Amino acid sequence: MFSNISSINFNTNQSVTSTSSKVTTSENTSIFGDSIVKDEKAKLTKEEKKAIKAAQKAERERIKNTPDGIIQGGKQGSSAGDCWLLAQMNSMSKTDWGKEALQNAITQEKDGSFTVHFEGAKKDIKISQDEFKKAQKNSDFSSGDADALLLEIAVEKHFKAENINDGSIKGNDLAGEDSLQFLLTGSKGLQTTQEQYYEPILQLMGQNPKDNAGIAATYTFFDKNQGPDGTSHVLSVQQVILDKKGKVKEVVLLDSYRPGVTFTKSYGQFASELQGFGFTTPPKLAQKGK
Incomplete structure (x- = not known):
């Protein structure tokens, strides 16, 4: 389907601060439920507020320690x-x-260890509890989500x-057999720098x-x-906003340094700063297009 796209590989280096762009996040949305409508929040008693905070903390701990x-x-980290890897997870x-x-x-085994199945590579990766706990303390890996860390x-x-x-x-191509999409599904992603x-x-x-039409997309730029x-x-790439004529107006993005919020780039800024656009279509569709 997209086999005629010119592919270019990009290496990505480590980063230390978050992207500076307009942040657009809903006041009432959070994966932890910690944004409460102000009117409702004002009516809560101290005991209720305390209970909510305790529940939020428990949920964070569950997400951190238990894959779901x-x-x-x-x-x-x-x-x-x-x-590149976290962006692919978030796009998928x-x-x-x-x-x-x-x-x-x-899969979490009865002994507490984990098995990660790579369908594309036709292999299972075993991870012990000790390896998991050690990685949780290592800044070379992400924090806060057991699934992301295990992957x-x-x-x-x-x-x-x-x-x-x-x-x-650290730093890898956005497509091909080394991508997360391929490892999990066997379908290779593609990448391009060409606006057409x-x-x-x-x-x-x-x-x-x-x-997103079943398309998992990532965006590389020089920050x-x-x-x-x-x-x-x-x-x-989390969402694409079109104008009244059906043209791309804005692109909503997620930075793995700030996974709780999204931010928006105008299409003009998105295109002018783009170094690479990686994308994977649904596995069955990708196979038909070969």
Whole structure:
């Protein structure tokens, strides 16, 4: 379907601060439910407020320590360079096929260990509780979401076993057999820098906002605010907003350094700063297009 797209590989380096753009987040939305409508909040007693905070804390701990097949956090580590991997997770979680692939990827065994299944590589990655707990304290990995962390550990173990990217998840191609999409589904993603290809894909995503037309997309740009000299950084495309004529107006993005909120770039800014646009279509559709 998109086999004629010119592909360019990008390496991404570690980043240390969050992207500076207009933040647009709803006051009443949070994966932890900690944004309460002001009128309702004013009516709560001290005991009720205390109970809500306790429930929120318990939910954070559950998400942090227990995989549930849902990507809902996963803040990039301060010394990590795997924004590409977290962006792919977040993009997949916006599609129906991606949610299913993520849901089926991780199994917790009776002894407390974990098994991550890579359908594309036809292999299972075993992760012990000790490895999991150790990674939780390592800034080379993300924090806050057990699913995201276990996928990071599994991809790194796979890379080391197969001598891919020098065994490191820091800085990797956005597509091909080393991408998370391929590892979980067997379908290769594509990437391009050419507007004639990525603009109609964005339009298609905007026309089908429920699941972005089944397209998991990532966006690479040079972020001059990251580090002393700036660096390439990968974000997840969460939503595409069209104008009245059906043209791309804005692109809503998610930065793995700030997983709780999204921010918006105008299409003009998005296009002018773009270094790479990676995308994966639904696995069955991708196979038919070969």
